[in-house]
Amino acid sequence: MGSAAMSHSVSPPPSEPAGPLSGLRVVCFESRRSAESSRMIARQGGVPIEAPTLREVPLRGPSGIDELERELQEGVPVLLVLLTGVGTELLIEGLAQGSSRERALAFLGAPTTTLVCRGPKPHAALKPVGLKPAVIVGEPNTWRDVLREIDDRQLLAQNSVYVQEYGRTNAELVKGLAERGARSVRQIKTYAWQLPDDLAPLHAAIERIAEDDAEVALFTSGIQLTHLLQVAEERGRTQQLYRGLERMVIASVGPLTSEALSAAGLRPDIEPDHPKLGHLMVALAELAPSKLAEKRGSERRS
Numbered sequence: 001m002g003s004a005a006m007s008h009s010v011s012p013p014p015s016e017p018a019g020p021l022s023g024l025r026v027v028c029f030e031s032r033r034s035a036e037s038s039r040m041i042a043r044q045g046g047v048p049i050e051a052p053t054l055r056e057v058p059l060r061g062p063s064g065i066d067e068l069e070r071e072l073q074e075g076v077p078v079l080l081v082l083l084t085g086v087g088t089e090l091l092i093e094g095l096a097q098g099s100s101r102e103r104a105l106a107f108l109g110a111p112t113t114t115l116v117c118r119g120p121k122p123h124a125a126l127k128p129v130g131l132k133p134a135v136i137v138g139e140p141n142t143w144r145d146v147l148r149e150i151d152d153r154q155l156l157a158q159n160s161v162y163v164q165e166y167g168r169t170n171a172e173l174v175k176g177l178a179e180r181g182a183r184s185v186r187q188i189k190t191y192a193w194q195l196p197d198d199l200a201p202l203h204a205a206i207e208r209i210a211e212d213d214a215e216v217a218l219f220t221s222g223i224q225l226t227h228l229l230q231v232a233e234e235r236g237r238t239q240q241l242y243r244g245l246e247r248m249v250i251a252s253v254g255p256l257t258s259e260a261l262s263a264a265g266l267r268p269d270i271e272p273d274h275p276k277l278g279h280l281m282v283a284l285a286e287l288a289p290s291k292l293a294e295k296r297g298s299e300r301r302s
Contacts, residue, residue: 019045020285024292026216027205027248029053029224031196033277037218040277044285049214051205053227054193056167058090064188065094068162072107079114079159079182081146081173082133084166085121090190091164092129105129114155118146122164140255140275143173151180161185167193167223193223199231206232209248210240216288217245219268220253220277222260229264242266249291253280269295 021044030037031052038048071078072095082088095104107113108131115133117123119141123133135153137145150156161182163174169187177185196202206228208214219225232241245266252258252268254275261268269291272279 019043021046021216021288023047024216024288025049025208025214026218026284026288027051027209027214028218029205029228030218030220030277031055033220037220037277037281040281041218041284044281046216046284046288049205049208051202052196053202053224053231054167055196056086056191057194058191059189064162064186065091066098067186068188069095069098069104069107071160072110072113075110075112077112077114077157077159079116079150079155079161080108081116081118081161081163081177082122082126083118083164083170085125087164087166087190088117088122088125091188092125094188094190105131114159116146116150116155142255143170143176146173147176147180150177156180156182158183163187165189167191193227195227195231202228202231203235206235206237206241209244210237212244212247214244214248215292216249216251216284218251218280218284219257219261220280222257225257225260225264225266247295249288249295251280251284251288253277 024046026041026046027049028037029051031054034050034052038050041048092104115131116135117133118137123136126133135149137149161177165187174185174187232238249269250261250266251270252261258268258271270283270287272283
């Protein structure tokens with residue numbers, strides 16, 4: 001009986017991955033959380049295509065750190081706007097190099113220093129060292145939200161203002177602070193964004209998009225798009241990249257990323273209510289199949 005049963009057994013036909021994404025190929029441009037993003041996509045039944053677009057390079061002796069240290073030592077009222085968790089950690093390290101870690105933390109925790117965190121990540125960087133911000137800016141954590149909180153709490157007064165930057169200058173925030181009468185606004189650039197050392201995955205992703213070999217493009221920051229377009233231009237594939245993206249579902253993590261996409265002529269199809277990776281994945285699973293059907297269906301009708 002056993003051998004006879006075995007002789008008639010057949011392997012089940014291959015099936016699409018279980019989950020709402022049902023085998024959709026998702027190009028993910030995330031770098032730091034690339035592996036985590038891929039796991040999330042796979043859990044929803046998608047096929048992740050990792051294409052990191054950047055690496056964060058800490059800057060030695062961050063610009064503006066000497067001026068900040070001097071004013072903190074002199075007891076000048078300082079408003080320090082912290083925009084990222086990594087940048088906050090590097091800023092503390094930069095201040096510590098000029099004196100000591102204990103003195104740097106004492107200056108940052110002084111009554112004359114007002115700390116403003118753009119969202120939970122800078123706050124998380126302050127917690128382990130015992131520093132408490134005056135303000136944690138709520139979602140969606142845009143530069144407009146930062147300015148609104150500063151306005152509502154009347155934090156500018158006669159403060160010297162420093163903005164901890166991340167990879168690129170937030171010109172709108174700096175301009176808004178200056179227009180509100182800040183005594184001075186200085187930027188502290190703690191790290192730069194550069195292209196990855198290994199561009200092969202990004203090259204491969206550009207070719208897949210250009211050749212209509214993927215269905216979803218997932219963006220979690222504007223700089224990802226900047227670097228994607230830069231590399232595509234270097235390879236002479238800009239037009240093909242745009243044509244491919246226009247046929248794909250474009251998912252954006254939040255308002256700032258959506259603004260960058262729109263400025264480049266790309267309309268986001270999906271943006272979650274909360275600008276977080278987990279919420280983006282939920283929205284992707286719920287909406288990507290129907291959005292793709294809409295886009296491909298409209299092409300056939302036209």
